[in-house]
Amino acid sequence: xxxxxxxxxxxxxxxxxxxxxxxxxxxxxxxxxxxxxxxxxxxxxxxxxxxxxxxxxxxxxxxxxxxxxxxxxxxxxxxxxxxxxxxxxxxxxxxxxxxxx
Numbered sequence: 001x002x003x004x005x006x007x008x009x010x011x012x013x014x015x016x017x018x019x020x021x022x023x024x025x026x027x028x029x030x031x032x033x034x035x036x037x038x039x040x041x042x043x044x045x046x047x048x049x050x051x052x053x054x055x056x057x058x059x060x061x062x063x064x065x066x067x068x069x070x071x072x073x074x075x076x077x078x079x080x081x082x083x084x085x086x087x088x089x090x091x092x093x094x095x096x097x098x099x100x101x
Contacts, residue, residue, distance in 0.1 A: 001036060003092040004054040004062050010082045015048055018082040025078040028071040029054065034061025052087075059091055 010018045022040055029038055036055035043049035056062045066072055080086070 001094065002056045002059050002062065003094075004052075004056060004089060005092060006052045006087045006089045008050040008052055008083060008087050009085060010048045010050065011084050012048060014082055015042075018050075018079070021078045021082070025075050028075050028078075029066070032061070032066045032069065032071065034058055034065055062091070 019040075026038065026040075029035060034057040036057060038052065038054040041051040041053070043051070054062070056066075
């Protein structure tokens with residue numbers, strides 16, 4: 001499993017519209033081959049800052065399967081105009097994992 005992590009900085013005054021657009025866009029994400037799960041977190045300390053975490057079966061499921069799909073074009077249309085600056089996306093693999101209580 002690969003974890004995609006992106007810090008999303010949404011333009012001032014556009015957070016409600018962003019969250020509404022993301023609610024629509026998440027259906028695109030969850031329909032992709034290799035998709036496992038996702039969550040969108042809102043930062044408590046910094047208004048307009050979000051953390052997007054997406055679990056993929058493999059790196060290529062995200063970088064090729066999703067990013068080269070027709071769904072990605074719609075994802076971009078719905079979401080990319082909200083970001084300033086444009087987010088950096090990084091991928092992580094598990095090294096150690098604790099148990100959830």
